[in-house]
Amino acid sequence: PAKITTQTVVDMKSKGEKISMLTAYDFTMAQIIDQAGIEIILVGDSASNVMAGHETTVPMTLEHMIYHTSCVVRGVDRALVIADLPFMSYQVTTKEALISSGRMMKEAGAHAVKMEGGKYIVDTVKRIVDAGIPVMGHLGLTPQSIYKFGTYKVRATEDDEADELIRDAKLLEEAGCFSLVLEKIPAHLAEKVTAELSIPTIGIGAGPSCDGQVLVLHDMLGLNKEFNPRFLRRYADLNSVMTDAVQSYIKDVKNKDFPNKDEQYGE
Ligand code: KIV
Ligand code: NA
Numbered sequence: 001p002a003k004i005t006t007q008t009v010v011d012m013k014s015k016g017e018k019i020s021m022l023t024a025y026d027f028t029m030a031q032i033i034d035q036a037g038i039e040i041i042l043v044g045d046s047a048s049n050v051m052a053g054h055e056t057t058v059p060m061t062l063e064h065m066i067y068h069t070s071c072v073v074r075g076v077d078r079a080l081v082i083a084d085l086p087f088m089s090y091q092v093t094t095k096e097a098l099i100s101s102g103r104m105m106k107e108a109g110a111h112a113v114k115m116e117g118g119k120y121i122v123d124t125v126k127r128i129v130d131a132g133i134p135v136m137g138h139l140g141l142t143p144q145s146i147y148k149f150g151t152y153k154v155r156a157t158e159d160d161e162a163d164e165l166i167r168d169a170k171l172l173e174e175a176g177c178f179s180l181v182l183e184k185i186p187a188h189l190a191e192k193v194t195a196e197l198s199i200p201t202i203g204i205g206a207g208p209s210c211d212g213q214v215l216v217l218h219d220m221l222g223l224n225k226e227f228n229p230r231f232l233r234r235y236a237d238l239n240s241v242m243t244d245a246v247q248s249y250i251k252d253v254k255n256k257d258f259p260n261k262d263e264q265y266g267e
Contacts (some may be wrong), residue, residue: 002078009179010178013211019040021202021213021214022042022217023041023217024217027071031076042114043065043069043081043110044216045084050218056147057086062085062089062104064086065089069081069109070107070108081112083110084114094127098128113134117145118165119168122172129176135177135178136178137172139172139181140185140206141153141205157186165189173197181203184205184206200212206231221234221235
């Protein structure tokens with residue numbers, strides 16, 4: 001099947017075709033979801049939580065994002081692979097943002113980068129797009145700003161923040177973003193942004209009107225028992241599947257049922 005490009009996903013919006021996106025952080029998972037037919041794989045800095053066990057995405061480093069992205073890229077034939085730029089790898093100067101984005105493309109093999117924020121990053125976005133690197137934006141509950149927000153609650157429920165979000169979305173489109181993630185904002189606001197932009201919006205906790213949806217893979221597979229936000233739909237209970245498998249193995253080892261005579265080597 002034909003490879004998905006940034007142009008493919010922009011065209012999907014004009015055709016009214018919904019875009020599916022999931023995260024992955026390693027080769028094996030990336031290979032499974034690519035072969036299942038996902039259009040976009042995000043190497044999210046949620047790797048900080050899911051892979052590294054941190055409480056926030058703030059500690060994630062560029063080196064670790066490059067490592068995760070390179071692992072994912074090796075597992076993918078068809079999907080568009082987008083890599084998150086981690087906290088403080090693009091905010092200080094445009095020059096640093098360009099260097100970080102360039103490393104993500106050259107060393108990790110990403111097809112595009114994603115960064116959080118509105119007005120204050122638009123000049124940087126322009127410069128990166130000019131350099132030939134596609135950029136996905138990210139507005140709403142942007143987890144790298146969690147210490148500013150102080151809460152993971154839904155964003156932009158007040159008019160001021162909603163108006164600012166709409167302005168930021170337009171600025172990001174003008175700056176050359178090919179797509180925009182909207183995280184945890186009211187469904188009617190996401191609907192408005194989606195209608196006003198010609199680039200596709202990808203929602204997480206942003207209602208059904210977005211042009212596409214994204215979830216964290218480990219959450220939608222039910223690997224994670226503790227995380228239960230309203231927007232999360234679980235498509236499997238892999239936590240139970242894995243626990244059962246591991247407990248069966250332990251039992252078989254203890255009972256000397258494993259290995260049996262077909263599972264060993266003779267002379
Ligand atoms: O890091 C991540 O997984 C993300 C998505 C939830 C959009 O940024
Ligand atoms: Na992220």
